[in-house]
Amino acid sequence: MDVANNTVFITGANRGLGLAFAREALRLGASKVYAGMRNTSGFNEPGILPVRIDVTDKASIAAAAELAADTTLLINNAGIAALIDGPLADDVEAQSQRLFDTNYYGVVRVTQAFEQILSAKPHAAIINVLSDIVWLPRPFLTPYAASKAAAWSYTNQLRFHLRDRGIEVLGLHVGFVDTDLTSGIDVPKVSPEDVVRQTYDALAAGKSEIMADQGTALLKSTLADEVPGYITPPEGLF
Secondary structure: OOOOOEEEEEEEOOOOHHHHHHHHHOOOOOOOOEEEEEOOOOOOOOEEEEEOOOOHHHHHHHHHHHOOOOEEEEEEEEOOOOOOOOOOOOOOHHHHHHHHHHHHHHHHHHHHHHHHHOOOOEEEEEEEOOHHHHHOHHHHHHHHHHHHHHHHHHHHHHHHHOOOOOEEEEEEEEEOOOOOHHOOOOOOOOOHHHHHHHHHHHHHHOOEEOOOOOHHHHHHOOOOOOOOOOOOOOOOOO
């Protein structure tokens, strides 16, 4: 599916990766670009339409879906993260609940709300923004990793479920992207613009998954190894 002449709706699009998705969709010739965000105040990007949506609130999701009923490409990008002391930290349960509400249940809620819209179109697609964290043990990101692992599993079930409805489902796996979300983490990062370009190219090529950086591709390649990367990560990833 090409972005050109399609209508794109992106959650979490007020900044970072989501905004990069919106800007690149416009550059590629999308007929309309909706930028979903919790607070539209002060958003001013020529050619991009801000839409209020809180992925933890079903009423706002329903209102956004009604407003953007011409959507043909949904990008589930909204996400949050938190640093903790490790998988046994006192706040691991509370932080997990908070992150699951956005990173997993948010994807589920938005996809449910837009499914009938997309099913009514001759061609439609969904991109879910995932993470290499599902294969890379980083104890200080335990709740984030668990929420993204759930979102990855959901993406795989969704793709199979929608395969006969003309809706493509693309999972974007990527490591640390240079955005506000990762500003407090001192690790190598890839640019959001590069991630977005690779993702739209993968969509146009009809792919089901995209590994948007070398580290993520390396991790994925170890999954069938006797000692996969989620047990002993390849050198250079820590």
